[in-house]
Amino acid sequence: MRVILFGATGMIGRGVLRECLLDDRISAVLAVGRSPTGVTHAKLREVRHDLLDLSGLEGELGGYDACFFCLGVSSAGMREEDYRRVTFDLTLSVARTLARLSPGSTFVYVSGAGADAHGRAMWARVKGETEVALLVLPLKGFMFRPGYIQPMYGVTSRTRLYRAVYVVTRPMFPMLRRLFGGAMTTTEQVGKAMITVAERGAPKRILGPADINSL
Ligand SMILES: NC(=O)c1ccc[n+]([C@@H]2O[C@H](COP(=O)([O-])OP(=O)(O)OC[C@H]3O[C@@H](n4cnc5c(N)ncnc54)[C@H](OP(=O)(O)O)[C@@H]3O)[C@@H](O)[C@H]2O)c1
Numbered sequence: 091m092r093v094i095l096f097g098a099t100g101m102i103g104r105g106v107l108r109e110c111l112l113d114d115r116i117s118a119v120l121a122v123g124r125s126p127t128g129v130t131h132a133k134l135r136e137v138r139h140d141l142l143d144l145s146g147l148e149g150e151l152g153g154y155d156a157c158f159f160c161l162g163v164s165s166a167g168m169r170e171e172d173y174r175r176v177t178f179d180l181t182l183s184v185a186r187t188l189a190r191l192s193p194g195s196t197f198v199y200v201s202g203a204g205a206d207a208h209g210r211a212m213w214a215r216v217k218g219e220t221e222v223a224l225l226v227l228p229l230k231g232f233m234f235r236p237g238y239i240q241p242m243y244g245v246t247s248r249t250r251l252y253r254a255v256y257v258v259t260r261p262m263f264p265m266l267r268r269l270f271g272g273a274m275t276t277t278e279q280v281g282k283a284m285i286t287v288a289e290r291g292a293p294k295r296i297l298g299p300a301d302i303n304s305l
Contacts, residue, residue, distance in 0.1 A: 091115055091116055091117065091155040091156060091285075091288055091289065092116075092117055092118040092119075092120075092153065092154045092155050092156075093110060093116055093118070093119055093120070093154060093155060093156045093157065093158055093285075093288060094119075094120045094121075094122060094151060094154045094156070094157045094158070094188075095107055095110065095119055095120070095121045095122070095157075095158045095160065096121075096122055096123060096141070096157065096158070096159045096160060096161040096184065097123065097159065097160035097161030097162065097200075098121035098122075098123055098127045098129075098136075098160070099123055099125045099126075099127055099248070100160055100161065100162075100247070100248050101239070101241050101245055101246060101247040101248065101252070101277065102160040102200055102236075102239065102277060102280055103121075103158075103160035103161070104127075104245045104246075104277070105241065105242060105243075105245045105276075105277020105278060105280060105281050106158050106160055106277070106280060106281040106284055107119065107121065107127065107129065107134070107281075108243060108245070108277075108278075108281060109278060109281025109282050109284075109285060110133070110158075110281065110285065111129075111131050111133055111134065113282070113285050115285055115288075115289055116133065116285060117133065118133055118135070119131075119133055119134045119135070120135050120136075120137065120150065120151075120154065121134060121135070121136045121137070122136075122137050122138075122139060122141070122147070122150070122151075123136075123138065123139075123141070123161070124138060124139070124140060124141065125138070126138065137150050141161070141180055141183075141184065142175070142179075142180055142183075144183055144184065144187055148187060148191065151187060151188060151191055151192075152191040152192060153192065154188075154192060154195060155192075155195055155196065155288060156195060156196035156197070156198065156284075156287075156288035157184070157185075157188055157195065157196070157197045157198070158198050158284045158288075159181060159184065159185070159197065159198060159199045159200060160200050161176075161180070161181070162176070162177060162200060163176050163177065164249055164252075165177075165212060165213035165216075166251075170212050170216070173212065173213065173216055174216050177213075177216045177217060177220055178216055178219060178220045178223070181199065181220055181224070182220065182223055182224070185197055185199075185224055185227055185229065185231075186227065188229065189227040189228050189229050193228045193229070194228065194229070194230065195229060195230065196229070196230045196231075196232065196287065196288045196291075197224065197227070197229040197230065197231045197232070198231075198232045198234060198284045198287055198288070199220070199221065199224055199231065199232070199233050199234065200234050200236065200280075201217050201218075201220070201221055201233045201234060201235050201296075202214075202217050202235055202236075203235045203236065203237040203273075203298065203299070204235075205217035205218040205220075205221055205233070205235060206218040207219045207221070207222050221233045221296070225295060230291065231295060232287050232291075232292055232295055232296075232297060233295060233296045233297065234280065234283070234284070234297050234302060235296060235297065235298050235299075236275050236280055236298075236299055236302055237273045237274060237275065237298065237299040238266075238270075238273060238274045238275070238299075239274075239275055239276060239277060239280060240256070240259070240260070240263050240267075240274065240275070240276045240277070241256055241276075241277050242276050242277050242278045243277075243278070245277050271303075272299060272300045273299055274299055275299045275302050275303055279302055279303050280302060282305070283297070283302040283303075283305035286305045287305060292305060
């Protein structure tokens with residue numbers, strides 16, 4: 091399969107990129123973003139572009155089987171309109187373009203546990219609205235709501251606060267997994283699950299940590 095990866099420089103995207111490069115089911119990865127991944131691999135090609143304006147990029151995006159959309163921002167300290175511009179507008183602009191260029195292809199969106207279009211929290215509402223809008227497009231859309239994600243194999247978050255949290259939780263992860271395994275996943279499991287969803291779909295369109303781990 092040939093896949094497009096958005097957010098390949100982030101914590102989840104780096105984990106997904108690693109799994110794609112290791113997995114024989116993936117023959118080519120196109121990483122699209124504003125920053126270089128720093129990774130060199132025969133299967134990987136990168137395109138850098140301002141994603142708030144996709145004009146000039148469309149020629150690169152056709153002919154792929156799946157898109158793994160791992161791009162996103164933390165809502166902490168953000169005004170709703172700024173958070174919405176990246177979370178909803180940018181995501182839908184990419185997805186609508188792919189729906190036109192490759193209708194029926196797979197689109198996996200990294201949402202978040204608690205996403206709810208009618209929720210009270212701003213981030214949950216915007217993520218929920220994004221999911222709803224994605225699910226009506228002519229794509230095989232799958233919403234990943236991973237909950238807590240443990241970064242693996244040297245992958246780190248772009249967010250300083252999260253990096254600090256992971257330093258503290260890393261030694262406790264095996265114990266936490268035994269206690270709360272159903273609510274947790276890893277960057278490795280998220281990456282492998284995305285590839286499996288692209289290959290053969292999934293029993294449901296909205297997938298929590300336990301669904302992701304079972305895939
Ligand atoms: N981390 C978790 O535990 C967790 C759990 C559940 C859900 N999520 C969701 O998963 C998504 C990714 O999380 P993460 O932890 O991987 O985040 P991260 O480490 O902060 O990485 C974010 C990625 O998005 C890209 N990005 C952000 N804004 C962009 C913009 N305007 N234009 C182009 N690229 C942009 C970043 O690119 P640059 O390198 O260029 O900045 C980076 O590749 C987010 O939506 C988050 O809410 C995360």
